[in-house]
Amino acid sequence: MISPASIDLVFETARVEEVIGDFVNLKKAGSNFKGLSPFSDERSPSFVVSPVKQIWKDFSTGKGGTSVSFLMEHEHFTYPEAIKYLAKKYNIEIEETEQSNEQKEQANERESLYLVSEFANTYFQKILHKTDQGKSIGLSYFKERGFTEETIKKFDLGYSLNEWQGFTDEALKQGYNIDYLAKTGLTIVKGDKRFDRFKGRVLFPIKSMSGRVLGFGGRILVLDKKAAKYMNSPESDIYHKSKVLYGIYHAKQSIAKEDNCYLVEGYTDVIQFHQTGITNVVASSGTALTPDQIRLINRLTKNITVLFDGDAAGMRASLRGIDLILEQGMNVKVCTFPEGEDPDSFAKQNTLEEVSTYLTENAKDFIQFKASILFEESKNDPIKKADTVRDIVNSISKIPDQIKKEIYIQECARIMDMSESVLFSTLAQIDSKTAKDNNSKPATNKQNYNMDPNMDPNQDPREGPPDNYPFEVITNKEPVKKVDVQYLLERKIIEVLLLYGNEVEEFEDLVLKENEKGDLVLEPVVHEAKVFEKVFLDLQDDEMEFTNTQFKELYYTIIDRLNQDTKFELKTFINTVSTDMSSEITTILMDDDRYALDDWNRMNIFPKEKKMSIAQLVSETILNLRCFLIDQKVKEFQQETLQNKKDSNRNILEEVRDYSGLKMLLSRKLNRVL
Incomplete structure (x- = not known):
């Protein structure tokens, strides 16, 4: 059993971006980092790491948490193992009793x-x-x-x-x-x-x-x-041998740093390269290359250089692996060694500089390599040459990027001395057949409107008609799910407590007081309080309860912890709650960060940052929730009145009037005009 002091020290020392950076190639995105999800097969980054909050979120799968939860999820560590792994990484000595x-x-x-x-x-x-x-x-x-x-x-x-x-x-x-x-x-x-x-x-x-x-x-x-x-x-x-690469543990950091991975066949190839000084190398351990192994590399780099020995038969057998790499949207180069040599023997007999120079000068683009191998066998046979060309075009068809496809077709036409138009036509045939085989999806849903001549011409039809649009909408889309306002407001309260719960702020409340004329007027009263105290007392005064059970549990857990712990720290708190609660906290805190994935700045679109004081944020969130609950109450009264048309209910009407007056008061606090 690991001592609490050791666990606390690990939490204080570990940096989530450093821990996850060992497994995922992270790139800076504003104040965060982003990368490809290690939990799903994707080509666009949906994985975000926040160094400020010390948490991560995978928007493709919904998973999230801290450095400890990442290790438990990704490496299937138990909680103690994750702590031990981090302790080893940061050279922390941990106290524990030996297992019997x-x-x-x-x-x-x-x-x-x-x-x-x-x-x-x-x-x-x-x-x-x-x-x-x-x-x-x-x-x-x-x-x-x-x-x-x-x-x-x-x-x-x-x-x-x-x-x-x-x-x-x-x-x-x-x-x-x-x-x-x-x-x-x-x-x-x-x-x-x-x-x-x-x-x-x-x-x-x-x-x-x-x-x-x-x-x-x-x-x-x-x-x-x-x-x-x-x-x-x-x-x-x-x-599972199809999901493992020999040497990945020792190579992961240099693969990410060099932005390239050398792929060899055997254990000794990997070891000899490391000893020579080239450490970004892994092996498929004698098995045929698999998509899972390629995706393992894809987390760290988009570039693979496949190293073959001088055995021509072995090279031809390995060409299938190149197609798999292309399918994953990766860039492939191939380097062969002189006849009778393999990566092990070549690295053993040459210096680091000689090996590096050889790899740089002899690494060919996959299309050049494939053409040179197959062309030798077919140069005197027109039928074999045609098959060779089709084989190369078939490899090009595996590439998901259309621009790369076109460039490779042009390169193939040059090498094979053929017309580009013929190769493009062949590529189109292969793409068409592939689409049929994959039961290609139907066209995206379209909407048709019985158009109103007065409708705003700037209205984007993809957004659907405006709310007050009076005509029938014919659509094959599923009904748009209505926004759950109360859910969002309850969620925002949890977010405020997590981020600012222990902060001391000055809050301005408007209080009804009688003036000199005897009229009731609103007067501002400023008082100082901790954020969590303000939230708790306001919700308690109005007898407001959370409707979402998970938020309710989380709310009372946070309030209890803030009440007891004056040095409340978010990353420590996340590590002490249940896995489900930790995942929910991460989702709440990282939701806004999903928009960083779109990289708007690259397209010269600069979103305005939301600037609001903590006190203002707290007050507005609570007031909005109160206004929403009043609206719900008024709707209930209206419904009750409609159901009792014959029996006029004066009490209900008075209740509606009182609630409407209260909402006017709250709206004045929010500086709104109703």
């Missing part, structure tokens, strides 16, 4: 899989560095590959003893459950027999973007025709 075997068993299944994997990672490193077999076999192999001691430790490389149950016996001895050892694939269970999956192999731990161990890749070192050279952990609740 009983507590380990009581942990939820997913967490247990992580615990087992972390234990295995530590165990395999210990075997590599501390045992005779580990040193003579495992460590010798890594050093033969040219890896330094520093590199071996950086990537947590390890070794599994060439024994049937070496790891399994030690894990069971330490109190880990055999069920979780089996589910991670570290132990293979067949009836009563149990044996180690990675027996006699060197181990490459596969980590998530946050550094959690998800699984392992193991390479066998003994000659065994029946055993696979490389073996990966099987799929589990925490390891």
Whole structure:
């Protein structure tokens, strides 16, 4: 269990923009940062981070919260794990009591899989560095590959003893459950027999973007025709090979910084590049590239450079991956190494400057690369050449950006010495077929009006007719949902309390007093109070209750906390409430920030900033709510009068008159003319 003092220190130190910046490529947008949502597949940013409020909001999914809730949502951390991750990131020592075997068993299944994997990672490193077999076999192999001691430790490389149950016996001895050892694939269970999956192999731990161990890749070192050279952990609740990239944990910051990601095939390619000094590199770990893996990179950069060895057959097989990258709207370059070389061997034999220069000079645009590969096979065969051209145009059709499509068609026409018009025609055919295959959506809803000649010619038909439009509207749109005024006002009260609850302000109230002539007049009275006290007393005086149950719960929670805590801090408060409440708070506080996503300034549109004193904001919000509730009450009386036409109800009419008078009074406070 982590001590409260340690948790408080983590909250005080962690910066939400720094934490999320490790996982999402954030760009400045006014006082905030924006980026692509890590929770949905999108091409336009809908993810906003507020350094001032220390919260984030994903408008595409509705999720939001603090740095801790982001880690829990994105990395599936438990609350203690998120705190530990942040403590490690900011070099904070945390006080905690060690988990007993009983507590380990009581942990939820997913967490247990992580615990087992972390234990295995530590165990395999210990075997590599501390045992005779580990040193003579495992460590010798890594050093033969040219890896330094520093590199071996950086990537947590390890070794599994060439024994049937070496790891399994030690894990069971330490109190880990055999069920979780089996589910991670570290132990293979067949009836009563149990044996180690990675027996006699060197181990490459596969980590998530946050550094959690998800699984392992193991390479066998003994000659065994029946055993696979490389073996990966099987799929589990925490390891999905199609969604993981080897090296992403070590590469994420440099990928964002360099705005480019090198994509290789194997573990040793990644490690050797890192050792050379090129750290923005990841591997697909021997699997075919998947859309999920591409989206992982897309969070950090729009640019991928795919690195191939000199094997032509392997390059042709990998061309399918390029189409997938293009489909995600990313920019692709391809670089091949001399025949007989691969990224591992090339980086090992050359200096950082030589490798960097080679990559810069030899990285080709995907279309040049594809044309050069396929053209060699078809240059003397017109039919094959036609197929090659169609293949390249088909790749271009995957690109979502129309301008890029046109530029690539022009480039293809130049390389293949063909007419642009023919290629554009082919592209149109492919696009048309794709649209049919995808059951393209019908045209957007249209509205038709029985037009009034007196209707404002500047009225935008997309906005629908004006409220007082007297003619029938024929439309296939769903009825527009009416604005819930009370919901918005209650929401605004919560926002005011969260942002300014502890602020001391001067409030001016208009009070009815009798003047010298004996008439009742409004006189201003100024008094000083904390914002939350003013809100609470005003709502209590009018006996106003929140109609939204979630706002009601949140309101009393905030008032209670502000009453008890003179040093109320928003980010600390958010971290102490329930997940649902935290999400609602984030939604309320970040709602206005969604408009920053539109980047109006880039289009020379400069929205005016809302300037209002805190006292004015508080008073107007409460007065507006009171006016709204009076309107609702008057409507109730009107309805009651209509239902009792025969029986004139003088009392109801007097009530309406009194409420109307009260509304006039409140409107004067709001400086309104009714």
